[in-house]
Amino acid sequence: MRNRWMGSTMLLVAALAFSPAVFSQSAPPAQPGKAKQEIPVRDFSGVWYGPMELNMVPESVAMQPWAEAKFNSEKTEYPVGNRPTVKDISNTDPILHCDPVGIPRIYWSIHPFEIIQLSGRILIYYEEFREVRDVWMDGRPIPKDPEPTWLGTSIGHWDGNDLVIDTVGFNDKTWLDSVGHPHTQDLHLTERFHRVDHDTMQISITFDDPKAYKTSWTYGPRTIQLKPGWEIGELFCTIEDEKNFEKSIMNPSGKP
Amino acid sequence: MNSNRIAALLVVFIFLAISAPLFAHHGQAAVDLNTKVTLKGTVTNFEWVNPHAHFSFDVKDESGKVQNWTMELTTPLMLQRIGWSRTILKPGDPVTATFYPAKNGSPIGILDNAVLADGTILSRGGSTHVGEKGVKQ
Numbered sequence: 001m002r003n004r005w006m007g008s009t010m011l012l013v014a015a016l017a018f019s020p021a022v023f024s025q026s027a028p029p030a031q032p033g034k035a036k037q038e039i040p041v042r043d044f045s046g047v048w049y050g051p052m053e054l055n056m057v058p059e060s061v062a063m064q065p066w067a068e069a070k071f072n073s074e075k076t077e078y079p080v081g082n083r084p085t086v087k088d089i090s091n092t093d094p095i096l097h098c099d100p101v102g103i104p105r106i107y108w109s110i111h112p113f114e115i116i117q118l119s120g121r122i123l124i125y126y127e128e129f130r131e132v133r134d135v136w137m138d139g140r141p142i143p144k145d146p147e148p149t150w151l152g153t154s155i156g157h158w159d160g161n162d163l164v165i166d167t168v169g170f171n172d173k174t175w176l177d178s179v180g181h182p183h184t185q186d187l188h189l190t191e192r193f194h195r196v197d198h199d200t201m202q203i204s205i206t207f208d209d210p211k212a213y214k215t216s217w218t219y220g221p222r223t224i225q226l227k228p229g230w231e232i233g234e235l236f237c238t239i240e241d242e243k244n245f246e247k248s249i250m251n252p253s254g255k256p
Numbered sequence: 257m258n259s260n261r262i263a264a265l266l267v268v269f270i271f272l273a274i275s276a277p278l279f280a281h282h283g284q285a286a287v288d289l290n291t292k293v294t295l296k297g298t299v300t301n302f303e304w305v306n307p308h309a310h311f312s313f314d315v316k317d318e319s320g321k322v323q324n325w326t327m328e329l330t331t332p333l334m335l336q337r338i339g340w341s342r343t344i345l346k347p348g349d350p351v352t353a354t355f356y357p358a359k360n361g362s363p364i365g366i367l368d369n370a371v372l373a374d375g376t377i378l379s380r381g382g383s384t385h386v387g388e389k390g391v392k393q
Contacts, residue, residue: 087286110334127333233333241306248303249310249328253286253358 037198042161044122044193044201047232049112050224054078056104056177056205058217067182067212074180088251093180094173098237100150101129102174103167104189104205107222114232122156122163127232135165142166148185150174163193176207184211192221199226287356287366299349300324304332304342311345311370313353327353327367330380340378349373 055078057063063071075086076093095101101109111127120138125131135156146153146169153169167189176183187209194202202221207213297315309329314322329335332342345351350373355365369379 110330230337233336235306235331235333237307244305245307248326249308249364252326252362253360253364 044115047112047114047227047230048224049227052107052222054178056219057181061217062214070182078179080179105177129237165191183209186211286359288359289356293357294354296352299345302345325363
């Protein structure tokens with residue numbers, strides 16, 4: 001087990017992944033003999049749940065020297081390699097002061113996301129920090145010189161029945177993942193959403209950022225479950241909440 | 257424990273081992289996840305807040321000295337999905353909390369489960385009741 005903190009959330013994950021019946025909001029259990037639900041075609045509408053990993057960069061992927069130096073200088077509570085972990089305000093994680101979590105790091109969240117399909121556009125609405133993303137499906141090209149933004153500019157298309165999303169135009173302020181892998185404004189992500197059955201899809205993410213990483217790579221596929229009956233709730237990040245949490249929990253337990 | 261049960265637990269374990277180490281949006285208290293402590297006391301405070309809800313309870317030791325402990329939970333949104341509510345704990349409620357304690361000895365921990373007066377078990381992983389041989393999942 002690669003992360004010692006995992007234990008505290010094991011039961012949560014197990015319950016959410018395996019025990020839909022424990023939730024009052026969940027869909028009724030399938031009735032014996034009832035026909036299997038058909039896979040919606042080119043329709044990923046719904047609330048989905050299936051957290052990914054803290055670290056999305058395999059060891060086989062070499063960083064450019066500046067990126068490796070930056071990565072090694074980051075301080076987080078999450079163990080990776082030999083880098084020491086921290087539990088105090090020396091933590092350099094940008095989300096601790098409520099920066100947007102960003103793409104694709106947000107897929108690590110223990111919170112669900114909703115896909116909302118509109119005409120010419122798909123919204124991906126992540127519960128974590130209430131981040132909403134536009135995926136343009138109106139045939140526009142991937143922009144050549146996009147304005148850098150937190151969530152980038154996302155252009156989607158259908159490949160068969162898979163939804164493929166290209167995203168460019170990120171700023172370089174977010175981390176790729178929770179252990180602090182950096183990226184540049186040249187990052188190009190390609191997400192592929194593949195529906196396996198009515199309640200299941202797989203997401204693969206291809207990373208291409210040659211100024212930071214010597215090769216491109218694909219993370220996944222990770223399995224994500226449809227959660228009928230779940231609704232996205234309000235989860236803003238506020239500085240006041242963060243400060244109160246530091247004061248009441250993090251610092252008292254983390255001081256030497 | 258019969259073999260089916262062991263097999264089922266193995267499946268869960270394997271899933272967890274290959275699955276993400278999962279947290280809310282940032283780290284919990286610096287606790288010792290190799291140690292579990294159980295204490296019985298009286299709820300003094302329940303904070304239904306982001307990023308992590310928490311509750312405090314008074315524990316009296318054998319000499320009569322009272323210490324106030326604080327238990328860290330996950331986000332209210334995820335807690336609601338597993339049976340908690342913002343009114344489920346009130347000051348004065350008896351509670352038995354099992355938790356992973358802070359490494360530095362501060363009276364703080366990450367909750368594993370809390371048993372209420374009526375036998376309800378609230379955990380980070382769901383709400384259930386005590387069966388004939390412990391927790392019925």
